[in-house]
Amino acid sequence: MKKTLLTIVLLTFTTLFYAQKDSFVKVKIPNDQTYSFTPIIDIEASAVKSQGNTGTCWSFSTTSFIESEIFKTTGKLIDISEMYNVRNTYNDKAWDYVMRQGRTQFGEGGLAHDVINSIQKKGLVPQSAYTGLIGDATQYNHSKIVPKLQKILDAYIKNDKNSAHPNWKVQVDSILDAELGKMPTNFMYDGAYYTPKTFAKKMKFDSKNYVTLTSFTHQPYNSKFILNIPDNFSNGYFYNLKLEELVIAVDNALKKGYTIALDCDVSEKTFSQKFGVAVIPKNFENNEKSLTYIVTEKEITPEFRQQEFENYNTTDDHLMHIVGMVKDQKGNEYYKVKNSWGTTGSRIGNGGYIYMSKAFFKLKTISIMVNKKGLNKPLKATLSI
Numbered sequence: 274m275k276k277t278l279l280t281i282v283l284l285t286f287t288t289l290f291y292a293q294k295d296s297f298v299k300v301k302i303p304n305d306q307t308y309s310f311t312p313i314i315d316i317e318a319s320a321v322k323s324q325g326n327t328g329t330c331w332s333f334s335t336t337s338f339i340e341s342e343i344f345k346t347t348g349k350l351i352d353i354s355e356m357y358n359v360r361n362t363y364n365d366k367a368w369d370y371v372m373r374q375g376r377t378q379f380g381e382g383g384l385a386h387d388v389i390n391s392i393q394k395k396g397l398v399p400q401s402a403y404t405g406l407i408g409d410a411t412q413y414n415h416s417k418i419v420p421k422l423q424k425i426l427d428a429y430i431k432n433d434k435n436s437a438h439p440n441w442k443v444q445v446d447s448i449l450d451a452e453l454g455k456m457p458t459n460f461m462y463d464g465a466y467y468t469p470k471t472f473a474k475k476m477k478f479d480s481k482n483y484v485t486l487t488s489f490t491h492q493p494y495n496s497k498f499i500l501n502i503p504d505n506f507s508n509g510y511f512y513n514l515k516l517e518e519l520v521i522a523v524d525n526a527l528k529k530g531y532t533i534a535l536d537c538d539v540s541e542k543t544f545s546q547k548f549g550v551a552v553i554p555k556n557f558e559n560n561e562k563s564l565t566y567i568v569t570e571k572e573i574t575p576e577f578r579q580q581e582f583e584n585y586n587t588t589d590d591h592l593m594h595i596v597g598m599v600k601d602q603k604g605n606e607y608y609k610v611k612n613s614w615g616t617t618g619s620r621i622g623n624g625g626y627i628y629m630s631k632a633f634f635k636l637k638t639i640s641i642m643v644n645k646k647g648l649n650k651p652l653k654a655t656l657s658i
């Protein structure tokens with residue numbers, strides 16, 4: 274559901290003196306203001322959730338994105354199961370790890386296209402049909418899943434006669450059943466029975482509508498390439514745009530009513546769930562101040578963006594969901610970004626949303642996923658999509 278925007282405005286003052294005839298008059302004028310945000314675009318999205326103690330932000334963000342897509346198509350806001358996609362992707366990652374003989378990363382992470390791949394192969398289910406929680410559990414905790422799975426997979430790869438199972442797939446499914454629950458083959462929803470495939474069809478979700486866009490200088494612009502990042506185990510393709518074109522693509526999609534799945538880096542101290550903002554100050558000494566006050570931000574060039582990617586200051590460490598745009602009292606625009614860390618901890622009342630400046634987006638975004646219908650015709654023609 275849409276959130277109520279809470280605006281808080283505080284002023285600090287500088288004391289100035291100026292001469293008036295034969296006396297001095299003391300005047301206080303504002304030199305700084307705390308953020309005051311006004312909505313520009315606000316697209317319907319489901320309630321903020323918590324991914325708990327898991328590395329499954331990629332599923333929470335992309336599932337939220339899919340929920341908004343379904344709402345745009347059907348007018349119904351459906352609570353889709355994040356863990357159904359996670360469960361399917363664990364199986365895919367296990368296969369990839371075995372086929373690469375363990376010479377690749379195996380973990381909880383993934384990307385937006387992994388959810389799309391899961392839907393293509395296995396369909397969709399509502400949260401009511403598959404929660405991924407066992408027993409009385411109310412929070413997600415996957416800390417034991419990957420170690421258990423990797424132990425089985427490594428034994429098979431190393432041909433450990435004492436612990437290797439001749440059919441590692443059976444053991445993987447057994448672990449996932451125990452940790453996440455058995456996947457439904459059919460279920461009742463809103464008075465009717467569905468399979469995951471028929472439910473996806475009922476939701477009018479077409480996985481072929483989605484593309485992933487990025488911007489890097491080490492590949493030709495307007496080309497399609499596989500981005501070599503740790504979580505791209507499934508070798509998903511990315512379309513490469515100029516940096517300003519990537520920003521324009523986001524803005525145009527939002528104006529057309531399409532939300533965005535966002536993969537970015539949130540390791541900067543100026544990304545704050547507590548304060549609900551993400552900015553890139555021009556001056557390092559303004560980092561702390563920038564969490565509550567408007568400051569001048571750094572100009573982000575494609576060259577600087579590339580440098581930060583290549584030196585690992587920008588990594589694919591978190592995925593979120595862009596659902597709108599706001600502006601501050603000086604007219605600066607920010608993306609309204611839905612996070613998956615729950616609704617607590619936001620000092621200025623964003624309720625689990627982050628207002629991300631365009632400077633932060635330009636520097637820290639790895640990629641975006643968008644519905645092709647949200648792109649302008651000239652861009653689609655250039656990319657041949």
